[in-house]
């Protein structure tokens with residue numbers, strides 16, 4: 001749906017619709033179609049007069065997302081490649097957690113915040129494709145509502161961990177998260193919405209001023225500066241001591257815990273020195289470490305760490321008082337890593 005239209009407050013929408021000569025109650029109907037039903041076409045607003053639908057569509061051309069590829073993993077994960085109104089492609093992932101009776105206990109959606117990404121992380125398929133444009137708030141919310149409709153289940157958690165660096169698209173991302181959180185919209189608890197950043201310090205500072213308790217995750221991947229600079233070259237200008245200082249300020253202000261994402265790569269960032277430096281980095285911070293299994297990306301020179309290393313890291317972190325967990329890989333049988341599915345589709349379409 002059109003980004004400018006969904007950003008209107010109820011009062012703004014009402015003023016606009018009344019200025020066109022329609023009664024006030026029509027705006028409530030339109031607002032509900034947009035925010036409660038996440039309607040993607042004016043034609044579907046069946047209780048709204050045709051003349052008003054016509055006026056809306058002329059003023060706010062439709063900007064909907066279309067599914068161009070959908071793959072379902074053995075574990076139930078669904079990965080979508082979505083075509084935006086201007087032809088750009090993005091990826092979204094729906095990850096259900098099933099109860100023993102096979103009903104869905106929790107549905108998490110991983111959304112993209114940009115088309116492509118400028119951060120050029122060495123281990124990431126999206127990083128190799130470069131940046132095209134920011135997603136709008138509408139495109140962010142639509143990713144969630146589309147997955148919700150596809151599973152016919154309420155989305156309980158959102159993670160902004162797909163393609164893109166959300167803090168380089170701060171305003172649209174924040175507007176979208178506030179809509180997802182709103183009681184008259186998707187009504188997803190703020191503590192069930194996680195933003196993952198490479199460590200853009202300005203974004204961390206801005207997030208600490210937001211009243212909602214969104215969760216902050218930092219893609220750390222190395223606590224040794226030289227290693228991190230190689231893996232994540234575009235944040236090399238934001239040093240680890242400066243990041244730690246910003247996190248201290250964030251925690252002091254919000255009293256919220258920060259998560260560190262750490263992708264374990266064999267012989268790259270999984271030595272004893274890497275482990276001890278990570279422990280030192282975490283020291284004094286209210287934090288949690290998420291060790292991530294690696295999905296091998298075609299053409300990338302990185303391999304997952306051995307099971308033995310992973311279990312050694314888990315035990316050592318716990319022994320040294322650092323809360324840690326090992327995240328399970330989801331959907332690895334269907335082009336698991338961020339950007340892989342979209343890249344496969346693009347190469348299929350262009351070959």
Ligand code: SF4
Nearest residue numbers: 117119121124127164
């Ligand atoms: S890992 Fe995230 S921030 Fe880094 S290049 Fe990939 S999409 Fe961008």
